Amino acid sequence: MGAQDRIAKSSIKVKLTKSFSIAILIPSLVAAAVGVLMIREQIYEQAQAQVTSDLESAKEIYQNYLERLKDSLRIHATRMIVYGALEKNDPGGAFPREMERIRKAEKLDVLTLTDTSGNVFYRTCNPIFRGDSQTRDPFVKYVLQNKEPVSSTDIVAPEELLKESRGLADKASMEIKFTPKAGPPSRTHLDSGMMLKGAAPVFTADNRFVGVLMGGVLLNRNYDIVDKIRKTVFKLESYEGQQVGTATIFQDDVRISTNVQNEEGDRAIQTRVSAEVAQAVLKGGNTWRSRAFVVNDWYIAAYEPVRNLVGDTIGMLYVGSLERPYQDMLWKNLYVFLGIILLAVASISVVAIRVANHISQPIRAMADAAKKISEGDYSQKVEVSSETEIGFLANNFNSMVSELARAHQELRDWGETLERKVEQRTAELKAMQAHLIQSEKLAGVGKLAAGVAHEINNPLTCVLTNSSLMLSDLPPNHPQREDLQTIVDETLRCRKIVKGLLDFARQTKPQKQPLDLNKVAEDVILLVKNQASFQSIAIRTELDSKLPAVLADADQMRQVVLNIILNAADAMSQGGSLSIRSCYDSKTKEAMLKISDTGPGIPEEIQNKLFEPFFTTKKTGTGLGLAIAYGIMERHKGKLKVESSPGRGTTVSVILSTEVKTADD
Numbered sequence: 131m132g133a134q135d136r137i138a139k140s141s142i143k144v145k146l147t148k149s150f151s152i153a154i155l156i157p158s159l160v161a162a163a164v165g166v167l168m169i170r171e172q173i174y175e176q177a178q179a180q181v182t183s184d185l186e187s188a189k190e191i192y193q194n195y196l197e198r199l200k201d202s203l204r205i206h207a208t209r210m211i212v213y214g215a216l217e218k219n220d221p222g223g224a225f226p227r228e229m230e231r232i233r234k235a236e237k238l239d240v241l242t243l244t245d246t247s248g249n250v251f252y253r254t255c256n257p258i259f260r261g262d263s264q265t266r267d268p269f270v271k272y273v274l275q276n277k278e279p280v281s282s283t284d285i286v287a288p289e290e291l292l293k294e295s296r297g298l299a300d301k302a303s304m305e306i307k308f309t310p311k312a313g314p315p316s317r318t319h320l321d322s323g324m325m326l327k328g329a330a331p332v333f334t335a336d337n338r339f340v341g342v343l344m345g346g347v348l349l350n351r352n353y354d355i356v357d358k359i360r361k362t363v364f365k366l367e368s369y370e371g372q373q374v375g376t377a378t379i380f381q382d383d384v385r386i387s388t389n390v391q392n393e394e395g396d397r398a399i400q401t402r403v404s405a406e407v408a409q410a411v412l413k414g415g416n417t418w419r420s421r422a423f424v425v426n427d428w429y430i431a432a433y434e435p436v437r438n439l440v441g442d443t444i445g446m447l448y449v450g451s452l453e454r455p456y457q458d459m460l461w462k463n464l465y466v467f468l469g470i471i472l473l474a475v476a477s478i479s480v481v482a483i484r485v486a487n488h489i490s491q492p493i494r495a496m497a498d499a500a501k502k503i504s505e506g507d508y509s510q511k512v513e514v515s516s517e518t519e520i521g522f523l524a525n526n527f528n529s530m531v532s533e534l535a536r537a538h539q540e541l542r543d544w545g546e547t548l549e550r551k552v553e554q555r556t557a558e559l560k561a562m563q564a565h566l567i568q569s570e571k572l573a574g575v576g577k578l579a580a581g582v583a584h585e586i587n588n589p590l591t592c593v594l595t596n597s598s599l600m601l602s603d604l605p606p607n608h609p610q611r612e613d614l615q616t617i618v619d620e621t622l623r624c625r626k627i628v629k630g631l632l633d634f635a636r637q638t639k640p641q642k643q644p645l646d647l648n649k650v651a652e653d654v655i656l657l658v659k660n661q662a663s664f665q666s667i668a669i670r671t672e673l674d675s676k677l678p679a680v681l682a683d684a685d686q687m688r689q690v691v692l693n694i695i696l697n698a699a700d701a702m703s704q705g706g707s708l709s710i711r712s713c714y715d716s717k718t719k720e721a722m723l724k725i726s727d728t729g730p731g732i733p734e735e736i737q738n739k740l741f742e743p744f745f746t747t748k749k750t751g752t753g754l755g756l757a758i759a760y761g762i763m764e765r766h767k768g769k770l771k772v773e774s775s776p777g778r779g780t781t782v783s784v785i786l787s788t789e790v791k792t793a794d795d
C-alpha cells in the first residue's frame with residue numbers, strides 16, 4: 131500500500147465522514163426502531179379501539195334481537211285470539227293457524243302457550259304434544275312469578291328440542307371438530323341448543339292473568355344475527371377477496387353460528403375457541419381483546435360473554451377484524467417512515483461529506499503545497515477561502531512559505547558571495563605564489579651572479595687596464611687600433627654587466643630614512659638631462675609639493691628611478707617626452723612617482739616577463755634594470771606598477787606607503 135493510499139484511507143475527510151455517518155446512523159436507527167414500535171403500537175391500539183367499538187355495536191344488535199323477541203311476545207300475548215283460546219280452554223278453530231302465522235312472522239323456532247300452572251296448552255310446532263309442565267323453564271317460571279315479559283339467552287336441553295321437532299333437535303346437534311389451539315375437549319358432541327328465548331304474560335281484556343306465551347329462536351346454524359352484525363358493523367367490507375369483519379356466536383366454547391370461513395369456504399362452525407380465550411371469557415366472565423388466530427388467519431379480536439337469565443356465562447359473542455389490512459397499513463407507514471429516515475440520512479450525509487470536504491480540502495492543498503516546497507518550489511500559495519481556524523492556518527502557512535522562500539534566497543545569495551570571495555582569494559593566492567616564485571628566482575640568480583661577478587671582476591680589470599694602455603701606446607693610424615678599441619669597449623660592457631650583477635646581487639638592506647620622493651626625482655633628472663640620449667627628449671615634471679615623506683633608502687630609490695628613466699629614454703631614442711609626476715593617495719595612504727614616456731609601449735605578451743633577470747629586448751641591454759628595481763621596491767615593501775598600451779607609451783609607477791611600518795624596519 132502506497133503512502134498516498136494510506137493518506138487516502140486515514141485522511142481527515144474519510145475520518146470526518148465516518149464520524150458523521152456514525153453520528154447520523156445511530157440516532158437514525160434508534161429513531162427508526164422507536165418509530166416502528168410506536169407506529170405498530172398506535173396501529174394496534176387503533177385496531178383494538180375499532181374492534182371494541184365493533185363489539186359494542188354487535189352487542190347492541192344481539193340485544194335488539196332479544197328486545198324485539200320480548201316485545202313481539204308481549205304484543206301477541208295480549209291478543210284476543212290467544213287469551214280467548216285459553217279462556218275457552220279450546221285450541222281449536224282459527225287459533226292454530228294464527229299461532230303458526232305468528233311463529234313464522236316472528237321467525238320463531240318455538241312458540242308455546244302455557245296455562246297459569248305452567249302446563250303446555252298449545253305447542254305450535256307440535257300441537258299433539260301438550261300438557262307437559264314448563265315450570266322448570268326459567269322464563270315461564272319468571273313470568274308466572276312476576277307477570278311481566280322477559281327475554282334472554284338460554285341453553286335448551288335436547289329433550290325439550292325433541293318436543294318441538296326432530297328437525298329442531300337435529301339443527302342443534304353438532305359434532306365438535308378438533309381445533310388446534312383449543313383446550314382438551316370435554317365432549318365430542320353437542321346435543322343441546324342455544325336459544326334467544328322470551329316469555330310474556332297472557333292477560334284477558336279484563337286483565338286477568340291466564341297463561342304464558344313463550345317463544346324462542348335456535349341460534350345453532352342460524353346465521354341471521356352474525357350476518358346482520360357483519361352487514362351493519364363491517365358494511366360487508368372485504369380485503370383482497372377476503373371479508374374483513376367477522377362475527378361468531380359460541381355455545382360454551384363451540385362455534386354454532388359464524389361467518390368466519392374455513393379453508394373450503396364454508397362457515398367454520400363446530401370448531402372451538404382457543405383455550406386462552408375460553409379461560410378468560412367463559413371461566414373469568416371477562417371481555418377479551420387481542421389479536422387471535424381464528425380458524426386460518428390472524429384477527430384483531432374481541433370476545434364478550436353471553437349470559438343466561440340468571441347471569442351464568444353460557445356462551446360468547448365474538449367480533450374480529452382481519453389483521454392483514456392493519457398489517458399492510460403498518461408496513462405502508464413503516465415504509466414511508468423508513469423512507470423519510472433514509473432520505474434524512476442521505477441528505478445529512480451529503481451535507482456531512484460537503485462539510486468534510488470543506489474542512490479537508492484546504493488541509494489537503496497545504497499538504498500538496500508542502501510536498502512541492504520540499505521539492506524546491508517556493509512559489510506555492512494556498513487559497514484562504516474562509517475566516518475560520520483553517521483559513522487562519524492557511525494564512526499562516528502562506529506567510530511561513532514566503533518566509534522560507536526569503537531565507538532560502540538569502541542562503542543562496544550568501545553562497546554566491548562566498549563563491550566569489552573564494553575565487554578572489556584564490557586569485558590573490560595565485561598572485562602571491564607567482565610573486566614568491568619571482569622572488570626566489572631573483573634570490574637564486576643573485577647568489578650565482580655574485581660569485582661569478584666577483585671572480586670575473588679582477589681578470590676583467592686586468593684586461594681593461596692592459597688593453598687601455600696598449601691603445602694609448604698605439605699611434606693614431608695604427609691598423610690594430612680599431613680592434614683594440616673594440617676590446618676596450620666590450621670589456622667596458624662586461625664591466626657594466628658585472629656591476630649590474632653585483633648591484634642586483636648585493637641586495638643590501640635599505641637604510642631607511644624619511645625621504646622626499648620629489649627630491650629623488652629631481653636628483654635623477656639632474657643626473658641624466660645632459661646625457662646625449664636625453665637630448666631629443668622633453669622632460670616635464672609635475673611634482674606635488676605637499677607629498678608626505680616616506681621611509682626609504684635614498685640611494686636605492688634613486689637607483690630605481692634611474693633605471694626606469696633610462697628605459698624610457700631607450701624607448702624614445704627617436705625623441706619624445708618624459709613626464710614625471712608625484713602624487714599622494716589619501717585613501718591608501720601611499721606616495722607615488724609616475725614616470726611616463728611616449729615610446730612604442732610594451733607588447734602584451736612580454737608584459738609579465740619584465741621583472742625577470744636578464745630579460746631584455748635590447749641589443750646591449752643586460753635585462754637587469756627592472757629586476758634590480760623590483761628587488762629594491764620589494765625590500766621597501768613598496769610596489770612597482772607598469773601600465774603600457776602598445777603604440778601610446780608606458781607609465782611606470784613607484785609606490786611607497788607613507789605609514790610607518792615597524793615590522794622589519
Ligand SMILES: Nc1ncnc2c1ncn2[C@@H]1O[C@H](COP(=O)(O)OP(=O)(O)OP(=O)(O)O)[C@@H](O)[C@H]1O
Nearest residue numbers: 697698701745746747748751752753754755756780
Ligand atoms: N619604458 C619602456 N618602454 C618600452 N619598453 C620598455 C620600457 N622599459 C622597459 N622596457 C622593456 O623591458 C625590458 C627590460 O628592461 P630592463 O631595464 O630590465 O632591461 P634593459 O633595459 O633591456 O637592459 P639594461 O637595463 O641593462 O639596459 C627592456 O629590454 C624593454 O624591452
Ligand SMILES: [Mg+2]
Nearest residue numbers: 693696697755
Ligand atoms: Mg634598462
